[in-house]
Amino acid sequence: MSSNGRGRPPTMDTAVLELVRRRTESTRVEIARELDVTAATVTNSVKRLLAAGLLWESGHARSTGGKPATLLRVNDAARxxxxxxxxxxxxxxxxxxxxxxxxxxxxxxxxxxxxxxxxxxxxxxxxxxxxxxxxxxxxxxxxxxxxxxxxxxxxxxxxxxxxxxxxxxxxxxxGTCAALGSFWSGEQTGSGLSGTLHLGSTTTFALLLDGVPFRPDNGQALDHLRVDPDGPRCTCGRRGCLHLYTAPCGVDELSRTALAATQGSETAQADVLAAALPLTRVAANLAIAVGLDTMVLAGTPVQAAPAIYLAAAHEHFGDDGATRVVVSQVQPHxxxxxxxxxxxxxxxxxxxxxxxxxxxxxxxxx
Ligand SMILES: [Zn+2]
CATH class of the missing domain: 3.30.420.40 (ATPase, nucleotide binding domain)
Structure with missing residues (x-):
């Protein structure tokens, strides 16, 4: 991902570092096989990462006959x-x-x-x-x-x-940051397509493919997704926009309600469930449309009342297990x-x- 968040695929160095991080330890041969690139490409990239102190050589893999391969690890103290x-x-x-x-x-x-x-x-x-x-x-x-x-x-x-x-x-x-935070914190499996629905200043949907933002500028706002043509009037002039249901009084108010819900208030529990159901319905539809391996629900209200959001998700995702639903619990944010x-x-x-x-x-x- 380029620094301006637009248009460039991740470089080989990023891919190599990410792979070694995920596997804890890896050899150059494994990296080349996994990323489907030539040994020379990996060697050059590893050379740069070693020089930058981002990788270190942690020992040798068990020999399978020839010269034992060097194991590489991410140098977590480097930077x-x-x-x-x-x-x-x-x-x-x-x-x-x-x-x-x-x-x-x-x-x-x-x-x-x-x-x-x-x-x-x-x-x-x-x-x-x-x-x-x-x-x-x-x-x-x-x-x-x-x-x-x-x-x-x-x-x-x-x-x-x-x-x-x-x-x-x-x-x-x-939304993209929430998705990356969840991925790097180990909440998602290492590969595949994941979507993150994030309740923040807007409700956004961000896609990661194998942990990399699907499009550099992804994280589309879904606030004005129309969920009910007969619903209440929105400031955008249309009726029944998603945000009127998923956070009717704003995300901060919903977060407070979610906290009250976990402290036992039955009214608050009902209010949060009422907000969670339309969100998770959209989540389930997106999961089917895009073919998601993982759907992550994120944001302060979700984090405050994870059980309610999981229960709501279960209503719409069912038991078929095609998409794994995760409630993001990354701390502090x-x-x-x-x-x-x-x-x-x-x-x-x-x-x-x-x-x-x-x-x-x-x-x-x-
Ligand atoms: Zn609207």
């Missing part, structure tokens, strides 16, 4: 990637290692998400808390999971901050982890440590 999710009332920031494992986290409250100074100073504070200044150079960059309605001047302030600090910045849609993964992938795709550390700041995602 850090940072991820940041901007919610309307807080910044959630994480540092992950090269395997995607969470190293540290910080949550900073926001009084006004539309205030460029407050948001950028919050990110500056979070960076300082997560990474000592002398280690900034060993960082791969920072990924931002951006809400759909982030004001332009806030985005510009973040550009200015990352340029000032000479930190590479990558941006992704919330799947989008923040996914944004860090995006930063790590962008780092590899732009030539890793061989490129200058000029901040690659693309235009914001649409």
């Amino acid at each position: 850090r990637a940072l991820g940041c999710t901007i919610d309307h009332d807080r910044l959630s920031m994480v540092a992950v290692d090269t395997t995607g494992a969470l190293q540290s986290r910080v949550v900073l409250p926001l009084a006004d998400v539309a205030d460029p100074f407050e948001v950028s100073e919050g990110v500056r504070e979070g960076l300082a808390a997560l990474i000592p200044e002398d280690e900034l150079g060993a960082m791969t960059g920072i990924g931002f999971a951006q809400p759909a309605n982030l004001p332009e001047d806030v985005d510009q302030a973040l550009h200015a901050l990352t340029a000032e600090l000479d930190v590479r910045a990558t941006r992704g849609r919330e 799947p989008c923040a982890i996914g944004a860090a993964v995006l930063a790590l992938q962008a780092f590899l795709d732009t030539g890793g440590p061989h490129a200058s550390s000029v901040s690659k700041v693309p235009p914001s995602a649409p």
Whole structure:
């Protein structure tokens, strides 16, 4: 995935690193076979990754006659990637290692998400808390999971901050970040087609194929998917749009209701189920239409009341087992982890440590 989230397939280095990470340990021959590329391609890629300190040689595979093959592992201590999710009332920031494992986290409250100074100073504070200044150079960059309605001047302030600090910045849609966060946290099987329905600033649907975003700009908003032509009037002028059912009073209110539901409130349980049923109906239809191996349900309300969403999913997915349904439980925030993964992938795709550390700041995602 390119740093601007558009148009370029993941490079060989990303694919090799991702494969070794998934298998824990692998040889060059296995990598070439698995990725269906030549041994020379793998050798070159591994050479770059070894030089960058992202892989290390961990020993030898058992010999099958000839010279024993060298085993490769991801060097999890090598580098850090940072991820940041901007919610309307807080910044959630994480540092992950090269395997995607969470190293540290910080949550900073926001009084006004539309205030460029407050948001950028919050990110500056979070960076300082997560990474000592002398280690900034060993960082791969920072990924931002951006809400759909982030004001332009806030985005510009973040550009200015990352340029000032000479930190590479990558941006992704919330839904894509939620999908990547779930995948790298091991919630999905290693291969196949997975879809993630994420309840965030909008309800989005993102596809991953073998852990890679299906289209770099994927994560389509489904808010105005029409589910009932006779339903209530939406601000878009039509009737019966999906978001009127899946989060009738907004996602924050639904998250509070979901918490009350898990604390035993029967009214809250009924309200959450009423919101979960239309969401999971759409999820089941998408799973059939696209032929999904895994469907991930993500977002704060889902995370707060997983049992209700799973029960609702069972109503629509049934028992046939064609699609595995997962409720994402990535802590502290799947989008923040996914944004860090995006930063790590962008780092590899732009030539890793061989490129200058000029901040690659693309235009914001649409
Ligand atoms: Zn609408």
